[in-house]
Amino acid sequence: xxxxxxxxxxxxxxxxxxxxxxxxxxxxxxxxxxxxxxxxxxxxxxxxxxxxxxxxxxxxxxxxxxxxxxxxxxxxxxxxxxxxxxxxxxxxxxxxxxxxxxxxxxxxxxxxxxxxxxxxxxxxxxxxxxxxxxxxxxxxxxxxxxxxxxxxxxxxxxxxxxxxxxxxxxxxxxxxxxxxxxxxxxxxxxxxxxxxxxxxxxxxxxxxxxxxxxxxxxxxxxxxxxxxxxxxxxxxxxxxxxxxxxxxxxxxxxxxxxxxxxxxxxxxxxxxxxxxxxxxxx
Numbered sequence: 001x002x003x004x005x006x007x008x009x010x011x012x013x014x015x016x017x018x019x020x021x022x023x024x025x026x027x028x029x030x031x032x033x034x035x036x037x038x039x040x041x042x043x044x045x046x047x048x049x050x051x052x053x054x055x056x057x058x059x060x061x062x063x064x065x066x067x068x069x070x071x072x073x074x075x076x077x078x079x080x081x082x083x084x085x086x087x088x089x090x091x092x093x094x095x096x097x098x099x100x101x102x103x104x105x106x107x108x109x110x111x112x113x114x115x116x117x118x119x120x121x122x123x124x125x126x127x128x129x130x131x132x133x134x135x136x137x138x139x140x141x142x143x144x145x146x147x148x149x150x151x152x153x154x155x156x157x158x159x160x161x162x163x164x165x166x167x168x169x170x171x172x173x174x175x176x177x178x179x180x181x182x183x184x185x186x187x188x189x190x191x192x193x194x195x196x197x198x199x200x201x202x203x204x205x206x207x208x209x210x211x212x213x214x215x216x217x218x219x220x221x222x223x224x225x226x227x228x229x230x231x232x233x234x235x236x237x238x239x240x241x242x243x244x245x246x247x248x249x250x251x252x253x254x255x256x257x258x259x260x261x262x263x264x265x266x267x268x269x270x271x272x273x274x275x276x277x278x279x280x281x282x
Contacts, residue, residue, distance in 0.1 A: 009026055011023060015075040015076065017074065017075050019075045027184065034278070035277065036276070037186050037274060040052055040053070040274060043257075043258060048271050048272065052068055052274075053068060054275045055261075056069075058273050083127045086116035087114045088117050091117050091162075092160035092165050093115050094117065094118035094119065094166045095112065095118070096119075096120050096169060097123055097128065117157055118152065119149065119150060120169055120174070121148060127279035128148060128279070129275045129276060129278070130276055130277075132186075132273060132274065133272065133274065135154040136158065136228050137150065137153075137186035137188065138162075138183065139186065140183050141181070142180050142181050143182070144177070145176050145180070146280055148279060149169075149170060151166045153232055155196070155204075158232055158235075159203045161235050163239065164238055177240075179242055179245075182247075183245060183246050187276075189252060189254045190252030190255065191229070194226050195221065196224055197223065213231045233248070253265075
């Protein structure tokens with residue numbers, strides 16, 4: 001169900017301190033831009049968080065998670081407070097990080113981020129990121145206005161059109177033109193693995209109509225499949241993003257559980273989270 005307007009160009013690279021990440025090759029040519037998707041590290045039998053869990057609400061001891069997050073920030077040459085993540089409530093709220101954000105108290109920042117699933121900013125040296133483990137991480141970059149963004153698109157956020165919402169927030173607060181925006185669809189559960197029930201089928205059918213997003217037939221288990229990549233791509237195009245400006249990892253987190261944490265692969269048990277983030281250095 002994957003279309004032909006996107007280019008799978010995701011590749012693995014190493015940061016300092018032995019941290020491996022994935023990047024989109026065409027985005028690495030922007031000298032001031034850094035983006036990444038972290039990999040899970042060495043998977044150790046019996047340890048669902050092994051070995052580079054970055055999810056603060058995953059169930060792992062927070063001290064271990066923060067050690068990993070601080071290690072990532074050092075590898076990116078960022079102060080720890082420059083890594084900013086929304087609370088991610090499976091909604092569609094996308095907030096701008098404006099210059100006064102860091103003037104607020106820690107409690108005020110937490111309150112601001114508590115209802116958001118996406119962030120955009122033009123502040124240099126500030127990394128906006130989302131944590132996932134099957135949901136779709138979306139990255140945005142407007143090279144003309146110097147604006148970056150990261151959004152979390154679970155199935156609820158996807159049918160709520162959070163990809164389109166992110167583009168609209170970039171327009172409203174920073175004057176971005178959709179035709180200038182580059183967008184990336186990161187590693188997440190693929191259409192072959194994303195089996196869904198009838199209520200999810202109904203939600204996607206209502207949101208996207210007869211597009212090639214829901215499989216036309218039930219599988220052997222009596223369930224349909226949904227293509228989250230195609231749905232988010234459709235929303236980006238509907239928002240005015242040029243199809244040639246959309247890149248797609250094309251990597252399924254369920255199938256590549258050796259590289260990524262996967263909620264569905266964990267079967268409702270404990271599992272870690274990986275981070276997808278983006279920032280400008282100047």
